[in-house]
Amino acid sequence: MKRSRLCVLTIAASILSNPPLHKGGTVSEEAGQTLVPVVRAEATGTLTGLVKLDGPAPKGKPINMAKEPICVKAHPTPPLTEEVVAGANGTLQNAIVYISEGVPNSTFxxxxxxxxxxxxxxxxxxxxxxxxxxxxxxxxxxxxxxxxxxxxxxxxxxxxxxxxxxxxxxxxxxxxxxxxxxxxxxxxxxxxxxxxxxxHPYFSVTGATGSFSLKNLPPGNYAIAAWHEKFGTLTQKVTIAAGETKTLDFVFKPRANMSE
Ligand SMILES: [Cu+2]
CATH class of the missing domain: 2.60.40.420 (Cupredoxins -  blue copper proteins)
Structure with missing residues (x-):
C-alpha cells in the first residue's frame, strides 16, 4: 500500500514536471490517489476503404407501382429496384462495413x-x-x-x-x-x-463513392465485415495501431444466377 502510494505520487510529480504535449493526453486523479488513464484521440486508428463488385453491377429493373396511382404520379419515369446500386468506378452503394470481432469490451x-x-x-x-x-x-x-x-x-x-x-x-x-x-x-x-x-458505434454504410470509414478505433486486432443485401457478407482480419490510418477494400463476387 505504501509502495503503491509512493508510485502514484512519483507519477503525479512526473506529470507536473512534464506536462503532456497533446490535448486530452492527460491522466486524471480521482479520490486523491487513483490515476485513471484518459484515452487520447491520437491513440486511436482509422480504417477506410472501398466496397467493390468484381464485374459490372446488374442494372435495377423499373418498379411497377400501378396499384397506387399516387405513387406512379410521384415519378416522371419509374424508379429502379435498389437490390444492387452501383457506386463510382465499380464500387457498391448500400453495403455496411463494421467490426464483427474485437469490439472493445465496453458499453456504448x-x-x-x-x-x-x-x-x-x-x-x-x-x-x-x-x-x-x-x-x-x-x-x-x-x-x-x-x-x-x-x-x-x-x-x-x-x-x-x-x-x-x-x-x-x-x-x-x-x-x-x-x-x-x-x-x-x-x-x-x-x-x-x-x-x-x-x-457499438463502429459501422459505416457506403454511399455514392462506395467508400467507408471507421474512426476512433482503439488499437487492436479486428475482424471487419462487409454486408450487402444481395451478395452476402465478406470478412477480413486487420490490426490497427495507435494513430494509424489503414486502407482495406472488399470485393464481392457476383452470383452466377444473378439475372438483374
Ligand atoms: Cu407504402
Whole structure:
C-alpha cells in the first residue's frame, strides 16, 4: 500500500514536471490517489476503404407501382429496384462495413440524434440504414398516401405501424444487434429497405463513392465485415495501431444466377 502510494505520487510529480504535449493526453486523479488513464484521440486508428463488385453491377429493373396511382404520379419515369446500386468506378452503394470481432469490451451509449427513414415517392430513403441499439429511429411519411412500415426482425421485437399522410414522424428503436433487418410496407409490396442494428458505434454504410470509414478505433486486432443485401457478407482480419490510418477494400463476387 505504501509502495503503491509512493508510485502514484512519483507519477503525479512526473506529470507536473512534464506536462503532456497533446490535448486530452492527460491522466486524471480521482479520490486523491487513483490515476485513471484518459484515452487520447491520437491513440486511436482509422480504417477506410472501398466496397467493390468484381464485374459490372446488374442494372435495377423499373418498379411497377400501378396499384397506387399516387405513387406512379410521384415519378416522371419509374424508379429502379435498389437490390444492387452501383457506386463510382465499380464500387457498391448500400453495403455496411463494421467490426464483427474485437469490439472493445465496453458499453456504448447510443447517439442522441435519431436515424431517419423517409417514405417518399412510395420508396424508403435511404435504402439501407444503420444505427445503434436503443438509438431512436424516426420514420417520416412525405407522401400524400398512407404507408405501413413493417420491419421483419429475427432478433428484435416485431412491429408494424400505419402512417397516414400528414402525421408526425413515428419513433421506434431496436434493443438488440441484428444485421440486417428487412423492412417492408404492408400496403405497397415493392417497398423494401434494411435496418442494421449495432451494439457499438463502429459501422459505416457506403454511399455514392462506395467508400467507408471507421474512426476512433482503439488499437487492436479486428475482424471487419462487409454486408450487402444481395451478395452476402465478406470478412477480413486487420490490426490497427495507435494513430494509424489503414486502407482495406472488399470485393464481392457476383452470383452466377444473378439475372438483374
Ligand atoms: Cu407504402
Amino acid at each position: 451509449d447510443p447517439p442522441s440524434d435519431p436515424v431517419v427513414i423517409e417514405q417518399k415517392g412510395c420508396q424508403f430513403h435511404p435504402h439501407v440504414v444503420a444505427l445503434q441499439s436503443n438509438q431512436k429511429l424516426q420514420v417520416v411519411n412525405s407522401d400524400p398516401t398512407s404507408h405501413n412500415i413493417h420491419p421483419l426482425p429475427s432478433n428484435n421485437r416485431e412491429w408494424n405501424r400505419s402512417q397516414p399522410p400528414g402525421l408526425p414522424p413515428l419513433e421506434e428503436s431496436f434493443a438488440r444487434e441484428e444485421i440486417a433487418i428487412p423492412v417492408k410496407c404492408n400496403i405497397h409490396a415493392w417497398m423494401r429497405c434494411y435496418i442494421a442494428v449495432f451494439k
